[in-house]
Amino acid sequence: MSELNDAGASFRQRLDSVATDIETLLGRLLDDTLLPEELARPRRLMDAMRHVALGGGKRLRPFLVVETAALFDGPRARALMAGAALECVHCYSLAHDDLPAMDNDDLRRGRPTAHKAFDEATAILAGDGLLTLAFDIMARPETHPNPAVRSELVLALARGAGLGGMVGGQMLDLAAEGRFDGGKIKKLAAADVKQLQAMKTGALLRFGCLAGAMLGEASTTQRTALDRYGSALGEAFQIADDLLDVEGDAATVGKATGKDAAVGKGTFVSVLGLDQAKARLNALVSEAEQALAPFGSSADVLKMAARFVAERKA
Amino acid sequence: MSELNDAGASFRQRLDSVATDIETLLGRLLDDTLLPEELARPRRLMDAMRHVALGGGKRLRPFLVVETAALFDGPRARALMAGAALECVHCYSLAHDDLPAMDNDDLRRGRPTAHKAFDEATAILAGDGLLTLAFDIMARPETHPNPAVRSELVLALARGAGLGGMVGGQMLDLAAEGRFDGGKIKKLAAADVKQLQAMKTGALLRFGCLAGAMLGEASTTQRTALDRYGSALGEAFQIADDLLDVEGDAATVGKATGKDAAVGKGTFVSVLGLDQAKARLNALVSEAEQALAPFGSSADVLKMAARFVAERKA
Numbered sequence: 276m277s278e279l280n281d282a283g284a285s286f287r288q289r290l291d292s293v294a295t296d297i298e299t300l301l302g303r304l305l306d307d308t309l310l311p312e313e314l315a316r317p318r319r320l321m322d323a324m325r326h327v328a329l330g331g332g333k334r335l336r337p338f339l340v341v342e343t344a345a346l347f348d349g350p351r352a353r354a355l356m357a358g359a360a361l362e363c364v365h366c367y368s369l370a371h372d373d374l375p376a377m378d379n380d381d382l383r384r385g386r387p388t389a390h391k392a393f394d395e396a397t398a399i400l401a402g403d404g405l406l407t408l409a410f411d412i413m414a415r416p417e418t419h420p421n422p423a424v425r426s427e428l429v430l431a432l433a434r435g436a437g438l439g440g441m442v443g444g445q446m447l448d449l450a451a452e453g454r455f456d457g458g459k460i461k462k463l464a465a466a467d468v469k470q471l472q473a474m475k476t477g478a479l480l481r482f483g484c485l486a487g488a489m490l491g492e493a494s495t496t497q498r499t500a501l502d503r504y505g506s507a508l509g510e511a512f513q514i515a516d517d518l519l520d521v522e523g524d525a526a527t528v529g530k531a532t533g534k535d536a537a538v539g540k541g542t543f544v545s546v547l548g549l550d551q552a553k554a555r556l557n558a559l560v561s562e563a564e565q566a567l568a569p570f571g572s573s574a575d576v577l578k579m580a581a582r583f584v585a586e587r588k589a
Numbered sequence: 590m591s592e593l594n595d596a597g598a599s600f601r602q603r604l605d606s607v608a609t610d611i612e613t614l615l616g617r618l619l620d621d622t623l624l625p626e627e628l629a630r631p632r633r634l635m636d637a638m639r640h641v642a643l644g645g646g647k648r649l650r651p652f653l654v655v656e657t658a659a660l661f662d663g664p665r666a667r668a669l670m671a672g673a674a675l676e677c678v679h680c681y682s683l684a685h686d687d688l689p690a691m692d693n694d695d696l697r698r699g700r701p702t703a704h705k706a707f708d709e710a711t712a713i714l715a716g717d718g719l720l721t722l723a724f725d726i727m728a729r730p731e732t733h734p735n736p737a738v739r740s741e742l743v744l745a746l747a748r749g750a751g752l753g754g755m756v757g758g759q760m761l762d763l764a765a766e767g768r769f770d771g772g773k774i775k776k777l778a779a780a781d782v783k784q785l786q787a788m789k790t791g792a793l794l795r796f797g798c799l800a801g802a803m804l805g806e807a808s809t810t811q812r813t814a815l816d817r818y819g820s821a822l823g824e825a826f827q828i829a830d831d832l833l834d835v836e837g838d839a840a841t842v843g844k845a846t847g848k849d850a851a852v853g854k855g856t857f858v859s860v861l862g863l864d865q866a867k868a869r870l871n872a873l874v875s876e877a878e879q880a881l882a883p884f885g886s887s888a889d890v891l892k893m894a895a896r897f898v899a900e901r902k903a
Binding site: 317319320321324367371374376377394395396397399400402403404406407408410411413414415421422423425426427429430432433434436437438442443444445446447449450454455474 | 634688690691709710713714716724725728729736737739744746747748751752757759760
C-alpha cells in the first residue's frame with residue numbers, strides 16, 4: 276500500500292480527531308467558571324457563544340492549522356489553540372451572516388441560528404464576543420511560547436478576518452446581490468467573483484495553512500509553499516460550494532440549495548459555467564498538491580484534504 | 590503658579606491635542622488606498638468604518654493611553670497607535686449598541702448612527718471590521734518593537750473588550766432592562782450596578798491606563814498604581830454619566846437625557862440616590878489622585894483627567 280493510500284485511509288480519522296479535540300478545547304475555553312465573578316455572570320451571552328461555537332462542523336480550518344503545523348513537528352496542543360482561535364472567527368462570522376439584516380437564515384447545521392435560539396441582540400453580542408475571544412486565545416502564551424510568533428499570528432488573523440479579507444468579502448457579496456441598489460443584481464466578471472471569494476472564504480482558509488508555518492517558524496520557501504497551497508485550497512473550497520449549491524441535495528448539504536442561483540448571485544458556476552468550473556476545480560486540486568512537493572510524503576494528509584475539499588458532498 | 594495649575598491650564602490643550610492626533614491617525618489607518626486591490630474594494634464598508642471611527646468624540650481612551658505612556662517617556666507615536674486600536678474597539682461598540690436590535694438609537698454625537706447613515710448590515714460589518722482592525726493595529730511592530738509587549742497588549746485589550754469585560758457588560762445591561770423577561774426590569778443592588786458598569790465601560794478605560802504601563806514596560810508597583818487609577822476613573826466616569834442623564838441638558842450632552850430613568854435602568858443614581866452618588870464620585874476622584882502618588886508631579890495631567898471625567902458636562 277502506498278503512503279498516499281495510507282494517508283487516504285487515515286484522512287477522515289485525522290479530520291475527525293481534530294474536530295473532537297477542537298470541540299473539547301472550545302468547550303473548555305468557553306467554560307463559564309472562567310467568568311470573572313459569581314455576582315453577575317453574563318450567562319446568556321456565554322450560552323449563546325457556546326451555541327454558536329460548539330456542536331459541530333467539520334472544523335476544516337483548525338484541521339489545516341493542525342496538519343500544516345505537524346509538518347514542522349510542533350506540539351499539537353499549540354496548533355489546537357491557534358485552530359480554536361481561527362474557528363472562533365469562523366463561527367462568529369456565521370452568527371452575524373445569519374442575522375435578519377444579513378442573510379436572514381433560520382437554520383445552520385440543522386439547528387436554529389443564534390438569533391432564533393436566542394434573539395438578535397444576543398446573537399450580535401455572541402458574535403462580537405467570539406471575535407474578541409479569538410484574539411484572546413491567539414495571544415495567550417499556551418498558543419506559542421515565542422511572543423513574536425503570537426504577534427505574527429494575531430496580525431495575520433486580523434488581516435484575514437478584516438476589511439481586506441472576510442468582512443470585506445461579505446460586504447462585496449451583499450453589494451453583488453444588489454442590496455444597496457434597490458435589488459439590482461450586479462453582473463460580476465469571473466475575476467470579480469474570484470476576488471470576492473478569495474476575501475470572503477479564501478482568506479481564513481489560507482490563514483489556517485499559514486498559521487501552521489508560523490507556529491513552526493518555517494523558512495520563507497516553506498511559507499510560500501503553504502501559502503500557495505492555502506490559496507488554491509481556498510478557491511477550490513468555494514467552487515465546490517458553488518457546485519453543491521447547484522447539484523447538491525439540501526438534506527445532505529444541511530442547508531437550502533439553489534439559493535445562490537435564486538438570488539442571481541455571481542458564483543464560479545454562473546460566471547464559468549458548470550464544465551469550466553469543474554475543470555478549474557480539478558486544476559486547483561493539482562495546484563494544491565504540487566505546492567506541497569517540498570514536504571514530500573509528510574504532506575500526504577494535506578493532499579488528501581485538497582481532494583476532500585473539492586469532492587465533499589456537504 | 591503651582592505645577593498642578595500648570596497642568597490644569599494645559600489639560601484641555603493636551604486632551605485636544607490627542608484628539609487631533611488620533612483623528613489623523615485613524616484617518617490614515619482607514620485610508621482606502623490600503624485596500625488590497627483596485628478590482629473590488631469594499632468601499633461602502635470602508636466608508637461606514639470611517640463614519641463610525643472618525644469625526645469626533647473626546648477620544649478619552651486614547652488620551653489615557655498617551656498620558657500614562659508619557660509617564661515612562663515612551664514615544665508618543667507608539668502610544669497613539671495603541672490608543673487608536675483602543676478607540677476602534679470603543680467605536681465599534683457604539684455602532685453595534687446603536688443597532689435597532691440593541692438600543693435603537695438614530696443619533697450619535699449629533700450625527701446619524703451607522704445603520705441610519707448606511708443600513709443595518711453595513712453597520713454590523715463596520716463594527717466587525719473595526720473590532721478586527723483594533724487587533725491588527727495593536728499587533729503591528731509600529732505599536733511597540735517588543736513583540737512580548739504587543740502580545741500582552743492584545744491579550745489585555747481582548748480581555749477588556751470581551752465576555753468578561755465590555756461585551757459581557759452590555760449583555761448584563763440588556764438583561765437588567767428586562768429584555769429577556771418580557772420587559773420586567775431587574776432590581777439591581779448597588780454591587781450589581783458596580784459590577785455591570787465595571788465591565789461595560791470600566792474595563793476599556795482601565796485598559797487605557799494599563800496600556801501606558803505596558804508600553805512603558807513599567808514595574809509591578811507602577812502597574813498596580815495605574816490599574817488602581819484606571820479602576821477609580823472608570824467608575825467615576827460612569828457615575829458622572831448617570832448624573833448627566835438625570836441632571837444634564839440634552840443639547841449639551843449630545844444625546845437624549847432621562848433615558849435611563851425612563852427604562853427604569855439600574856444606575857448609580859437610582860441605587861445610591863443623588864447625594865450618595867455625588868459623594869461616591871468625589872471619593873473616587875480622590876482615590877484616582879492618590880493612586881498616582883508614586884509618579885509625583887509628572888502625573889498632574891492624569892489627576893486633572895480624573896477631575897475632568899467627574900465634572901464633565903457632556
